[in-house]
Amino acid sequence: DVKVTQSSRYLVKRTGEKVFLECVQDMDHENMFWYRQDPGLGLRLIYFSYDVKMKEKGDIPEGYSVSREKKERFSLILESASTNQTSMYLCASSSTGGVGTEAFFGQGTRLTVV
């Protein structure tokens, strides 16, 4: 069974903290993504990576950074958490081998910044 695993289901952090959200996939996928999901706004792309150490900004990268040191792991970093970053964060991966392949998603991390 294909698997995308996010390190935490729920996180509560304080304003100003540095926050790491971890995502691991076991499918040897080239592409990995971080999305943010908010009510009424759907899924918005924060960053994506198409190879190790390669990354591209999505639609809402401000306040976030990412790291991909190994193919299977893609980390989202909130440099200084703020209350407006309270949200559901979804990690996904996909293969480039077959065009139009679907993305596989993790279970999500619900982050609350207080």
Place this chain on the structure above:
Amino acid sequence: AQKVTQAQTEISVVEKEDVTLDCVYETRDTTYYLFWYKQPPSGELVFLIRRNSFDEQNEISGRYSWNFQKSTSSFNFTITASQVVDSAVYFCALSKKGGTYKYIFGTGTRLKVLA
């Protein structure tokens, strides 16, 4: 620019009713892919179907069917004889062929099926 619009924010139906979820997309690409995902209360998005831009055939899978019409840039999803287990948020998404493609999602439609 690429865009996916799901105008229906929330739909409520009674069990066994048929329901159609609308999806309208915008893209200038000639080759692209469309997807539907289901997000149950557990939170994980589950892939339902993929359709490429050259294949306008409708597809049926059990109680689910999809109607793709390039002329109206729509990719609608119908659930026949809905069940309570169909209650979820459904997302339509678009991606394009080639390069470092990414997925553009609509805002989702919350479907509530009442017993």
